[in-house]
Each structure stands twice: as structure tokens, then as C-alpha cells.
Amino acid sequence: MIDIAQLRREPDVVKAALARRGVDGAVLDSIIALDVAHRQRLQEAEKLRADVKELSRQVGEARRTKDNETAEALTAQSRELGGAERAASEASDELAATLRGELLMIPNLPSEDTPDGADESDNVEVRRWWVGMDDGAPFPTYGEHQRMPHWEVAKELNILDLEAGVKLAGSMFPLYRGDGSRLLRALGAFALDQHRDAYEEIRPPSFALTETMMSTGHLPKSQDDMYAIERDDLWAIPTAEVPLTSMHRNEILDASVLPIRMTAQTPCFRREAGSAGRDTRGLLRVHEFDKVELFAYCLPEQAPAAHADILARAEGLLQKLGLTYRVLDLCAGDLGTSSARTVDLEVFSPGVDRWLEVSSVSWFRDFQARRANVRYRTESGTQFVHTVNGSALAWARIWAAVVETFRLEDGSVTIPDVLVPYLGGQTHLVAPTS
RNA sequence: GGAGAGGUGGGUGAGUACGGUUUAAACCACAUUCCUGCUAAGAAUGCGACCUGCGAAAGUGGGUCCGAGGGUUCGAAUCCCUCCCUCUCCGCCA
Structure with missing residues (x-):
């Protein structure tokens, strides 16, 4: 607010x-x-x-x-x-x-650094990263074998069953199976472990009260994009940002405990009400996906560093996975309701030949804290904290980018080195021999 | 889900049978100052949040808040209703 x-x-x-x-x-x-x-x-x-x-x-x-x-x-x-x-x-x-x-209903004031612009076409690309870039390697050219969309790769390997998902819950509810499910699990476990040095791991509820949804700014404005469980007056969370932001709702914190940094992996539920018919294939846009979120309550002066840290961690994960990505500075017109400044990360997925948004790192100033009533004590009274958060990362699209990017000519998929321990030493996804 | 007991400031905890000197006592913790003096002890004072008026500010006036929301009343922490949460027991259950 x-x-x-x-x-x-x-x-x-x-x-x-x-x-x-x-x-x-x-x-x-x-x-x-x-x-x-x-x-x-x-x-x-x-x-x-x-x-x-x-x-x-x-x-x-x-x-x-x-x-x-x-x-x-x-x-x-x-x-x-x-x-x-x-x-x-x-x-x-x-x-x-x-x-x-x-x-x-009034959105947050954009920060001074946020570029001007009306919509996503005015977002500013800050940089790109790809494997070997530092050694002078040119932007990747992808081979024909990497140009297969992930839903086809997945079909060959039998690691995704979209038809089953449709049967169970309707379209855009994916079902991963076998190594596909294990890969998803590995991604989340890997990321959570990467953040253990500074972020407390939280496993929050996946549903939230109306009041909780209000705090982050998801209600009342984006009501149509949320799943409601009316009988129990609950909402399915669209991101772990929702519960994490309300962890200290209606509290006055001692300044010395800030910043409070937390990470959580949760399912994320989104109705995608405004985008019917768009990106309906595969995992490009789904109603439910898993995501690890990084979050911090901080003093105003700590916020820029906290924002930079989350961005660096999200980028670090992409680099460790070896995925090509770009960094976008969102323009004022494309900013989310609550955000003062947002930087998006988009991974390049060669099979679908598109940049896919996999992280959004935002600084909300005191906009959410005012709604959630999270303050800290100062010599002269109380102040609202600042909140900062970012995905690190959203796994459905990462999963897609991994199986497309690391597909070999023989049709198998190489597991990124950092994930191998999480898959019990397995180094490749291969088609089942039946 | 059933029965019972509870929910009061940062913490402990009085007040609730009978509505009005309670502008929520007292203690602890905390802060400042003083005294003392060495890994102590004591004394004084202060000690909430939010909204709002006046004021340049320091400050000062008013209102709200006793789990939440309604109601009764000239007046509600106190009486009535609904809901939430905690504890104990029972039932059910991964």
C-alpha cells in the first residue's frame, strides 16, 4: 500500500x-x-x-x-x-x-532506477550469460538435436505425462514421471542446499488466508488469477512470497535481527486467467509448478544489497546448471503491482527457441510491509521494514530448458554435474528399453 | 467431531460473580539518571501501538486497542451473540 x-x-x-x-x-x-x-x-x-x-x-x-x-x-x-x-x-x-x-488498488511507486516504458517490449536487457562466455566463447549456436521441444523430448524419455495431468486435474496441470519427477526433485533440493549458508529454510502451508494474500498485494487486485477454496475461505498460494511476507505480520522487530532471510520451496498455483490459449503446450505456462523462493525482511538501507544477493544467487544457480540466460530490468509499465523495482531472469530454451522467465527479483520498499504491518523499532518510533524477494528458481521452465539444452544426438539428456549427486550418481536421462 | 478450561500491555499476572475513582494494579524485563563501587546491590524517573487536531519544532489535546467481529447501555476488559486460537480428555486418522 x-x-x-x-x-x-x-x-x-x-x-x-x-x-x-x-x-x-x-x-x-x-x-x-x-x-x-x-x-x-x-x-x-x-x-x-x-x-x-x-x-x-x-x-x-x-x-x-x-x-x-x-x-x-x-x-x-x-x-x-x-x-x-x-x-x-x-x-x-x-x-x-x-x-x-x-x-x-493503487500500485507501488516505481524506483528512480526503474526504466521508463509502457509494457514488456520496453524492458531493458542488462546482460546475457552463457557457458564459456568468460573465455570468449560466442553466443551459443544450438545443434539440431537441441531443437526438439521438451514435450517431445519428454515423450521419447517417458518422463512427462501431460495427458495424465489433464485426466487428473485438467489442462496445464503437468504430471512428471520416473526420471522426470526425480529431476524435478533434484532441482529443488539442489537450490535449497545452495542457500543454506544465509537463508533459513521454511516449509510453509500452501494455502493462505485472505488477509495473508492481501499483504503481498495479490488481493484484491489479482483475484482472478488466484485459486480460491471458498468453503474454507482459503486461497492457493501463487508463490512462497505470500506466506513468507506474512511470517512476521503485525509484529515490531528489533532492528538488530534484520535482515531476516528465508527460503522456501512450495507449489505455486496460478489460474493464468488472462492468457487462455497462449503457451498451452508443454511446460511453458502451467497452473501448478514448484519454485524455490528467496526472501528478506530488511532495513531500508539493507535492501539494495539484499536485492543484489538474491539476484546473484538466482544467476549463480543458472550458471551452475549451465543454462543460457539474460537479465532484464523491468520498465515502469511492466512492474508488478507491489514492486518498486524488478529484475527478471529469462533462460533460453533452444527446443522451443524462446526466452522463458524463470525468476523475478523484486524490491517492494515498504509497500508490502505497510499492508502486512511489519515494523522495526527506531530511536524515534517505528518504521516499516522493506521486503525483497526473488525466485531461485521456478522449476517447470528450468526442467524444460534442461532437457532441451542438454539433449544429445543419440536422444539422451545429460544431467548437469551439480544435480548428479541428487540423482544418486545418475549422469544421463535415457529412453526406457522396452 | 464431542466435552471441559482458558485467551488481559515485551513477559508474569490482578481485575470479570455485582458494568461507573481502573485514565488496566502489581511484579519482572527494559531505558535514563543518581548513589555506590568492581565481576554485586540500591534509589528515582520513565516505560505500548495506531489514528487524528494544534504547533516550525519541542510539545500538547482528543479518539481507538483487554483474541476477532457484532450487540445491549448514558457508560463495557466486565453483560449477550457469532467466530478464531490455545490447553486437557474422548473419538477419528497418515
């Missing part, structure tokens, strides 16, 4: 920043007007409330001194004021609710 006090204090700055991501200034003007009206009503209600309290105190006093006549008179007077107080409070509460509803 943006800071209403800042909007009050410097409306032009906020408007200019949000204009970069397409927010109409008129919306902000109406919020400012609501805010003024709300505080006016609040003042009226509080004044009346104070009067009622004072009268009630006097009633008590009169009763004690057995002055029933005075007590009756004061009670009548207070009752009358009470009616006015109730009306004023209701008006104030209603305005407050409207105001909050409006504020929850």
Missing part, C-alpha cells in the same frame, strides 16, 4: 511517479478528497465521542452521590449526543472503508 501521508504531503511527486506506470492522476485526486472528507468526519465523531464519555463519567458521579435527578438529566443529554455520535462514526467508517478500498 502506498503511504497516504506521502500522498498528502507531496501529491505531485506521487502522481508523477505513478504516471510512469499509467495511473491516472484523477484517481489520486479522488483519494486525496476522500482522505480530507474522512478526517473531517473522524474529527466530528471523536469530538462527540469525547463529550459522551465526559457525560457518562458525570452520570456515574451523580449516581454515586445519589443525585438521581441530575443523573437522569445527564443520561438524557448523553443519549441524544450518542445518536449524533453514531451517525458521525458511521459516516467516518464508511469513508475510511472506501478510502482503503481505493488505496489497495
Whole structure:
């Protein structure tokens, strides 16, 4: 949530920043007007409330001194004021609710570093990485054997059963089998181990309360992209960011414990409501996938380093896996609702001949912390923490990139060295001999 | 799922039978200062969060918060209703 006090204090700055991501200034003007009206009503209600309290105190006093006549008179007077107080409070509460509803729909202010731009075509490519780059190797040219889409590779090796997934849960719910399932498991275990030096491993619930989903900004704005379990008033999490951000909800932390860094692998559920018919083949876009997330609560001044650390770790995993990738600085228009700055990592997958987003590393400033009410103590009071997070990594697309990139001419697939221990020493995926 | 007991500030914990000097006692912890003096002890003071008014600021006025949300009342930690959570026992279960 943006800071209403800042909007009050410097409306032009906020408007200019949000204009970069397409927010109409008129919306902000109406919020400012609501805010003024709300505080006016609040003042009226509080004044009346104070009067009622004072009268009630006097009633008590009169009763004690057995002055029933005075007590009756004061009670009548207070009752009358009470009616006015109730009306004023209701008006104030209603305005407050409207105001909050409006504020929850306003996205975060882009950071100064975030490039200008309207949509994903304006994202800025920062760099590319590929195996051998440092030794002067040119950008990879991929052989014909690597140009087979992963769903075909998987069919040959019998490691993915998309038809079975459809039978069980409908389209875009993949089912991995045999070595395919083991490969997926290896990826997650490998990544979690890589982060053990600095990030506490968490295994959170895969469902979250509405309040929890609000904190990260996934609700109310992206409601249609979330799976709802209405009977129990729960939502399926779209990323571990959701539970991790709420770990310390409504808490005031000692500054000395920051940064708090956590990592978690969870299933991620996404309805992909706006993208029906797009990327329907294979693992390019699925309703459920596993992902390891890195997350940090930090002091504002720690946030840039925390962001850089998560980015470096995500890149480090890609490099250890030997996958070609590029780094994109997201432009203001393509930023997620809650983010002030986001850097995406896209892996190149030769079989489908596309760059696939496999990580999104974001700095939210205090936007999520304000919603989640996570603060730390300072000498002069409390401040909201900053939150930073990033995927490291999203495995469905990595899985696809691995089986495409490392496919050999004989049709088998080489397991990246770093994963071999996690597959019990197995070095290749080979077609079953039947 | 059933029965019972509970949920009060950072912690412990009074207050709830009977609504009003409770603006939530006391203790611990914590902070500052003083005294003392050496791996101690003592004294004084302070000690929440949020919203909001006035003020340049220091500050100061008001409101809200006793698990959550409603209700009754001139007035609710206290009475009523719904829900959540914790503990004990029973049932069921990987």
C-alpha cells in the first residue's frame, strides 16, 4: 500500500511517479478528497465521542452521590449526543472503508532506477550469460538435436505425462514421471542446499488466508488469477512470497535481527486467467509448478544489497546448471503491482527457441510491509521494514530448458554435474528399453 | 467431531460473580539518571501501538486497542451473540 501521508504531503511527486506506470492522476485526486472528507468526519465523531464519555463519567458521579435527578438529566443529554455520535462514526467508517478500498488498488511507486516504458517490449536487457562466455566463447549456436521441444523430448524419455495431468486435474496441470519427477526433485533440493549458508529454510502451508494474500498485494487486485477454496475461505498460494511476507505480520522487530532471510520451496498455483490459449503446450505456462523462493525482511538501507544477493544467487544457480540466460530490468509499465523495482531472469530454451522467465527479483520498499504491518523499532518510533524477494528458481521452465539444452544426438539428456549427486550418481536421462 | 478450561500491555499476572475513582494494579524485563563501587546491590524517573487536531519544532489535546467481529447501555476488559486460537480428555486418522 502506498503511504497516504506521502500522498498528502507531496501529491505531485506521487502522481508523477505513478504516471510512469499509467495511473491516472484523477484517481489520486479522488483519494486525496476522500482522505480530507474522512478526517473531517473522524474529527466530528471523536469530538462527540469525547463529550459522551465526559457525560457518562458525570452520570456515574451523580449516581454515586445519589443525585438521581441530575443523573437522569445527564443520561438524557448523553443519549441524544450518542445518536449524533453514531451517525458521525458511521459516516467516518464508511469513508475510511472506501478510502482503503481505493488505496489497495493503487500500485507501488516505481524506483528512480526503474526504466521508463509502457509494457514488456520496453524492458531493458542488462546482460546475457552463457557457458564459456568468460573465455570468449560466442553466443551459443544450438545443434539440431537441441531443437526438439521438451514435450517431445519428454515423450521419447517417458518422463512427462501431460495427458495424465489433464485426466487428473485438467489442462496445464503437468504430471512428471520416473526420471522426470526425480529431476524435478533434484532441482529443488539442489537450490535449497545452495542457500543454506544465509537463508533459513521454511516449509510453509500452501494455502493462505485472505488477509495473508492481501499483504503481498495479490488481493484484491489479482483475484482472478488466484485459486480460491471458498468453503474454507482459503486461497492457493501463487508463490512462497505470500506466506513468507506474512511470517512476521503485525509484529515490531528489533532492528538488530534484520535482515531476516528465508527460503522456501512450495507449489505455486496460478489460474493464468488472462492468457487462455497462449503457451498451452508443454511446460511453458502451467497452473501448478514448484519454485524455490528467496526472501528478506530488511532495513531500508539493507535492501539494495539484499536485492543484489538474491539476484546473484538466482544467476549463480543458472550458471551452475549451465543454462543460457539474460537479465532484464523491468520498465515502469511492466512492474508488478507491489514492486518498486524488478529484475527478471529469462533462460533460453533452444527446443522451443524462446526466452522463458524463470525468476523475478523484486524490491517492494515498504509497500508490502505497510499492508502486512511489519515494523522495526527506531530511536524515534517505528518504521516499516522493506521486503525483497526473488525466485531461485521456478522449476517447470528450468526442467524444460534442461532437457532441451542438454539433449544429445543419440536422444539422451545429460544431467548437469551439480544435480548428479541428487540423482544418486545418475549422469544421463535415457529412453526406457522396452 | 464431542466435552471441559482458558485467551488481559515485551513477559508474569490482578481485575470479570455485582458494568461507573481502573485514565488496566502489581511484579519482572527494559531505558535514563543518581548513589555506590568492581565481576554485586540500591534509589528515582520513565516505560505500548495506531489514528487524528494544534504547533516550525519541542510539545500538547482528543479518539481507538483487554483474541476477532457484532450487540445491549448514558457508560463495557466486565453483560449477550457469532467466530478464531490455545490447553486437557474422548473419538477419528497418515
